[in-house]
Amino acid sequence: MNETDQISTMDEWVHVGHYPTLEQAYDHGLVILAMGEACRVEEAAVPGEFDLQAEAVPAARISAELDAYGREIAVPMRLPAVGREWARHSAGWSFVGVWILALMAVFYWQGEDATLVDRAASSSVGIFGRNEWWRPFTALFLHADVPHLVGNLVGGTIFATLVSKAVGPLRAWAMILICGTLGNFLTARINYPDAFLSIGASTAVFAALGILSGLGISETMRERARLPWARITAPVLAGIVLLSWLGSGNGSNTDVMGHVFGFGSGLVAGVATGAFEDRRDLPA
Template identity: 25%
Template sequence: MFIRRESFQQYIKMYPVVSTIIALNIIVYLITLIPDTGIEILYKGASVNGLIAEGEWWRLLTSMFLHAGFLHILFNMFSLFLFGPELEKIAGKMRFLTIYFLAGIFGGIATFAFEKDPLYASVGASGAIFGIIGAFGALLYYMRHVMPQLRQIILPIIVVSVIMTFLQANINIMAHLGGLVTGFILGLFYFKPKNMLRWRQ
């Protein structure tokens, strides 16, 4: 399910939304490596609670395309590369986009609501990626009796992801959990059998 065997060209053609998001993240990351300019972009786009409170709400979106170092973007983009295509294929382009962006935004809102330090700052796409994982959790909920093998694939991913959220240093826990819950709720609506039946009419 999450093993990618496509060539580079096939991957781009089959999963244009995931490919575009990955490309945008990489481009923005490369720009942030430019001396002075990169620091300015990080400052202008990072999710900073105090600045969001002053009305700079765009940071909830822009922070999703910024990363704090090579390993940070490598891990996030590899996760998106691995898990994104299957959800884009199952949910469709627009539903995938709503899951991805709403999970990322609500992960940022959860951070803003629960992290009271006005200087608390965060960047990264992990809240959106956790939304993808949450959506798969909803799919598992509906398909648990029809496709019991899904539990062996999806459940360990969810459990390990949540555990690692609490074990790793410098992790925005609220963004991860907020994204996970948002993705799950959207998935419950999108993957409801009667809704999925309408897609094919």
């Protein structure tokens, strides 16, 4: 083959694809351009349809790449279970209402009974020294003052409704209260035998935040495409940022350890729930 024939072959355009819309032709053309090869789109014999052309020499390699791309986009994307649940479940406003009334009623009770905090706070000595196992749970309903109460009411309402929409109100509130209780229990256990007291719904609030982060991780890892670790861990990183922003507090009385353990308990519960949903949705 002389030089003239070689140039002629290089300049020859061959058909590598036929598409019903111009958008699809352009999308497949981007694949060719990403390979470092030239391409062009021309109107096909059928009006409204388009042909994709490439140079003759790399045409075989381009066709193979286009076939692989076609198989990849043809695989049906299964919607994440959390996304489907989100569309089905309500925010659980009745549960939120009961929770708000409970916190306000207990706060009023605190004003009437000065011994209530001593009997119901999460106490390391009380739990492990006197076997008062109810304390990690009852402490979630006690608050030091009105700003403490209002802050937990607002944060709890936001995060709890989001969890409710993801997994359903009944399951959401059960998970939030259990993880909040576990957070208080772990905090007391680590501090024992030293005396340690804590009160407030914030442990449950950060448990709800952890559940959301865990569900986000499960949903992300459920995607078929390969994802960088930064994308997979993004939900928990976002949760940690919020935890450090909202949970560190400005005063010495802030139970930072309780916030961390509440968030961690919720994170594990969220990942486990997402994995269970994914397995349940698999075909038999």
